[in-house]
Amino acid sequence: MTLTNPLDMFDVRGKVALITGASGAFGMVAARVLAGAGCRLVLVAGNASALSDIAQECRAGGGEVTLVNARPETEEICESLMQQALAAYGALDILVVASGMNKVARIDEMAPETFAAVMDANVTQSWLLARAATKQMKAQGTGGKIVLVSSARGLLGHPNGYTAYCASKAATDGIVKALGCELGPTGITVNAIAPTVFRSPLTAWMFEDTDAAKAVRDGFLARVPKGRLGEPEDLAGPLLFLASKASDFYTGHILYADGGYTAG
Template structure:
């Protein structure tokens, strides 16, 4: 008589994160708010952080409407004490740490010959140092408790490809994000913590809404960009939801140190 593993009777169970405790930073931004909503809809318990209190509460309300238990921490992950406070808030509220999604970050484009060191360091701090600090605070608590966990960083197609519009700081920061992903994937494998990154290209959000409009400027910019995207369209929020859920769930237990490009094939060519 043929015996089947339990998961074969319900392969979708591999993506089940109901009850998991997920910390999402940058929850007021485009990716962070989307990640929060996806995890809420999947049944996770959430700790959401952002510096913008009003936008943070809007995201929290959306997640609560989706049925999630939500704790908010109005802090940006700029210092060791900020990151410690975020992780401690999760443990205080829910008694566990299972998932970290680093959705916070920024860009400040300028030609390198015009960009100040202060502006460069701001981008690097926002995209690299804060992610490093969050991972350290998360890892210190998870490793000491001996539990399995998932970390998802946010990279970009620009971590692999350059850009002519003054992206020397941003491209460098996202390449560093990819390096951090690989390094921690190797370092934390023995602890059962997977570390991966999602690297989107342009997807629909308040910041990019203009590229989806039907006017002369948007049409010209979009046509030029799509000429380099094999799937021939811009990204939609649901294009990021699937990879995110995969990387946060048991389905990705044998995947670590990877950067997953959600870009319609943009970086493949």
């Protein structure tokens, strides 16, 4: 095999990417990366104002963007999202599921409804989106890339009220592995990016220069071989890899963006 330009393997110019949770921390990273790499985007989120902001940013850089103000809460909505991508650009090549939620409470203090809500947002909705995308990609007959967002907590427990979140991300990992096996012959790859703590509005307090933040941060960093917390750009490379031809032989994988946290 001869590669005159190995970077061609990462070329996603002109591909159509649908990103749910596009107004969230990882969703915005995905939008910036794929827009910058030349994808045509369908950005989906429930927060209309934040969705508009990230779309404006992508367009300012020359990106082609279609907006859908919705949450993938039902089969009908998920099917509609695929149809909107088809109507806008004629195809769907990449699905990035960055939508989801977390509710923290110890098990004896967590309402069953809360547990169910986390499982629905992180598991059922991911499954529905993957199902809808699979149908569309199979109909096109050209393969495709499905990227879910997992977490180091899908592999590891947590002592402070994470039963719903850990269970949901372990289930996400199961979907990825099962679909990797099921869809292997179709040319559709299914993988997940699993970060540990990285900078976002929800974790900004951990980066602050306070005694409380430092205590929590130092305890966490003792487990991270790289010796620092994650930055949004740490997710950019893995996403481009999983969205491009470079990962054609990779499916059913959980790619840990964690500075070595899960290694030891």
